[in-house]
Amino acid sequence: MQTFQELILKLSEFWAREGCVLQQPLDLEVGAGTMHPDTFLRVLGPEPWRVAYVQPSRRPADGRYGDNPFRLGKHHQFQVILKPSPLDVQRLYIRSLEAIGLDLTKHDLRFEEDNWEAPTLGAWGVGWQVMLDGMEITQFTYFQQAGGLELKPISAEITYGLERLTMFLSLSQSIYEIEWVEGIPYGQVRKQEEYELSRYYFELADVTFLQSQFDGWEGEAKRCLEAGLVLPAYECALKCSHSFNVLDARGAVSVTERVGLMKRVRDLAVGCAKAYVESREKQGFPLLQGEAREALEVANAAG
């Protein structure tokens, strides 16, 4: 039986061999691995990039006090970005499944259309949900736009839901029964946290305080952008986004307010995206290599 952490180790090892920067989780609350700056910002602009990391992902409204065997308020994603997307990216993905111990000649693997959109990030992509034996195990997306900007080159994003994948591999009846490491079930590591976070997000979180947090971090993000500090600005935008999610779980966001708050987060994300590309350009797009580097230098010399 595969443990939760074996899965993390094997995926990390596989993607590290493919030349990915083995990054660490972002130390802020985010809803998905996509919001990590090493995805959201790095997919912008012309520079190539390969990265893999685990990202604890918080969706306060999905919390179930640790009662529901399939749903979590905080789950773990294994996130991979390949930029530009190589032509054999599907084959690489299939090999990653073999690397975690699956013999695909004995399973049913299908790619079913599932496009992705994140309005608060001004981002969308085209892709599939990957179905293994009828179970969704991965989101596979070709990013087309992020922060309102058209992307070129295109990044492929592979997101494995780690809890689900471990459950499926062992056909466990509950997330809390999967083993984090041999002898220690997931429930022992995280169940109390799920319970307490659910209580906080659904019952205790102070709405007035959260609203002021949202306003405050929005102001900070704008100040950072004015000062030309893109990375802190983006972190502030993420804090806004999280405040919004908690307010939402708390039932404190009406339908009309929702549209307004989402637009405010989106505006920050779009502002950060634009500023990030400008900042990388000022630095001469340091990760550009080969022909693209030469083309850039020729253009600079001419300009």
Add this chain to the structure above:
Amino acid sequence: MPQGEYLLEVRSEEIPARMLEPGVKELASRVFEELMARGIGPREVETGFTPRRLVMILSGLPEREPDREEQVMGPPVRAAFAADGAPTPALLGFAKRTGLEPDQLARVKTDKGEYLAATRKIEGRPTREVLGEIVPRVLGGISWAKTMRWGSGEGPWVRPVHGIVSLLDGEVVPFGLFGIAAGDETEGHPTLSPQPFRVADADDYRRRLAERHVEVRPAERRRVLHETMRQRAEALGGTLVEDPALLDKLTAICEIPGVMEGRFGDAFLELPAEVLSTSLRDHQSALTVAAPNGNGDLLPYFLTVMDRPDDPVGRARSGNEWVVAARLADARFFHGEDRKAGLGHRAEQLSRLAFHERLGSYAAKTERLVALSAFLCDQLGWGAEKPKAAEAARLLKVDLATEMVKEFTSLQGIVGGIYAREEGHPEEVWQAVYDQYLPASADDSIPRGRVGQVTGLADRMDTMVGMFGLGLIPTGSKDPFGLRRAAQGAVRIALEGGLPLDFEAVAAEAARLYGDKLTRSAEKILDDLRPFLYDRIRYILGLEGFAYDEIEAGLAVGVSNLPDLRARVDALHKVREEAAFLSVVLAAKRIANIVKDAAEQPLDESLFAEPAEKDLAAAFEGLRAEVEEAAAAGDYERCLRRIADLAPVLDRFFVEVLVMAEDENVRRNRISLLQAIGRTASRTAKLSEVVVDKAEARAKAG
């Protein structure tokens, strides 16, 4: 080797199921058209697809385009020769360009005068060359519903392209697409037979793919899936619950038509069958198996596709069963929560559920529906149904607040109906809730009973009037509130239920019930709603087989209620071919031209001068009462036939009488007579709208 056979296979990453068939059809028809235009159309076109392949096989292609002659225009004759008849430089230049002697040039007459022209022979190009040019252009131009880019910006296309087989009689027709060169190599199934292999021609291609279990003909995959599923269902002691749309989807998500059979726990059979089959369909793309008792009960099995021929270690089955168990556990949880709360409790939550931000909550909508349903019952004289209609209207939208509908939105209405049944509401009431979204498509029937028809109609009228009242009128393809479908449903309920309702009165009442919520007056709403409903009426009566002009003639005199409109159009449809009626229609057209905008005045018999007009007036007077009476009784065929009796006197009138008499009073009186006739005829339809075949009219006139 077959002559003139072209095999094209484009391999890509998985193309969305919904786009495959339209994509391959567009590819084949555009290539076919382009080849036909060049005189090298194939004898046969075969297409196929799997999620990873588009396939087109053309056979019986000619070897090359036919040679053809092309006329090249030269200078005008007057500029070609000097005064002395000698060739000008313009002529000599043209001759040189076309490689002909001056005396080999022809003279061609055109609108602009006479020109010199050369006939040039153009040799047809080899089909191979033409294919190499057309195919990549057509492939690149397929209008996919959604496209993407990949890699360093390749595309746009539906998904990244991986390989192309392009063979004419066994030889590669070279071209490139997004950096991929066409060749003769393909691959089998990505996990079961991923090794590349070469193919020689279409037969070889089919054989080698078949060895790898890949079936590129969707019809064949569908047949195998369907047949296997039916056999499995039978072997399980039941029958397959047919779902053609789902079967189409399953066909489009596999290369190998393997059937996956799974079982779920008997305990889940406590869930309503509608919930079970929706959960299995929406979440697992699975079909269900009906129990042999014929009550709509299900057996605890499901059938779906797997993209492989077998399940060697049973993981496909255990995986699918694992997911289904989790999903059904969710559904059972929702069902339990809903039953605990009861519909009464959910009704309280409707005040927090917005119908539309400017039109208020579903609680407010419910109050309007109760009142509007009562109004409809009154209009129809359905006193007995009134209390049940109120009860149904109160329950109609409650299921929107249930956990089950939040999870399975496609079950709205059905879930409310099931819960109302479980809570012991009368049959007409729970059926009204259950059927409220019928008809959702052309194949659906309307709600089963009177209560369902009244509440279904009230719901749609309320929605249409509300949105129109805010100026939210559908334009082009934009119809976010589904108002066209609502209108279509309303029209069909009134027509098929035979409800003699005055739509305008209903709309006015619906507007009144909104109080001050609407930004536009009832009159303004009706001005927009009338043509909107008329469009649906045209469409639906057209589907019933009535001709366009029959419907227009019926609509042109206004609509008091829809069953009456249909009776009038139907009468017109039945009598229009009769000879006397044709005369009347022709006369009606003349009358319409003559009377146009003239104000009608009372007839003055003393002003009739000619015998023909006296006869017409007398004949008309003789049948007027009967026509009115027949119209009042709804016997429109008799109306039209009686009017047609006027044909001989009308014909004579137009021959012998000059309507536009010098004397103004005489003229006005004649026009008034014609107007009176026209008005009586239009108790049924505006006869001048009926289109008369010209040949028929001439034959009649002759």
